[in-house]
Amino acid sequence: DGGITQSPKYLFRKEGQNVTLSCEQNLNHDAMYWYRQDPGQGLRLIYYSQIVNDFQKGDIAEGYSVSREKKESFPLTVTSAQKNPTAFYLCASSIEAARTNEKLFFGSGTQLSVL
């Protein structure tokens, strides 16, 4: 089945630690996105990527980093500079990012908590 796989489902971070959230898709989509969701809040865009080896900052990129070495993979690293990382992280993809009518397909999410 085609889809987006996020792992792990739950992740705990110790203070000062960097952690990486995995996102893999087999939909052959060009565009991939990372969103953060806090309780009772909407989704806020962290980073997005249209093609391999290219990505753009979203609205809340500080304290995060990404890479796009393969079309299928878009991992997100939450660095120690992100002081309030506890949130639900969602990875999404679309066929391409150049058209506004493209639908987003979401992974099942990763809940990150601070120990």
Added chain:
Amino acid sequence: QKEVEQNSGPLSVPEGAIASLNCTYSDRGSQSFFWYRQYSGKSPELIMSIYSNGDKEDGRFTAQLNKASQYVSLLIRDSQPSDSATYLCAVASLNSGYSTLTFGKGTMLLVSP
């Protein structure tokens, strides 16, 4: 900063009633509009998209768009307890050639049996 506003709710309706969810947006250049349903602890799922002024119907769902008023709404007819969820309004705009979605905070809908 592009903004999408929704009433946080909860909106409570009895089973079988019509639920009306509203959304306003700030960017007049927005081109596409989406409604996502999100159950607690789950990822959002797309239920409706609308691109031009007017109404768009899909089963029990009707999306309405008024670009002049910068307003989009979702009507759910014959509401069922399984419709109880948070409904996210999302607005797509082009930014330096790339389309990104801005989400509202969502409206929680509670349908009582």
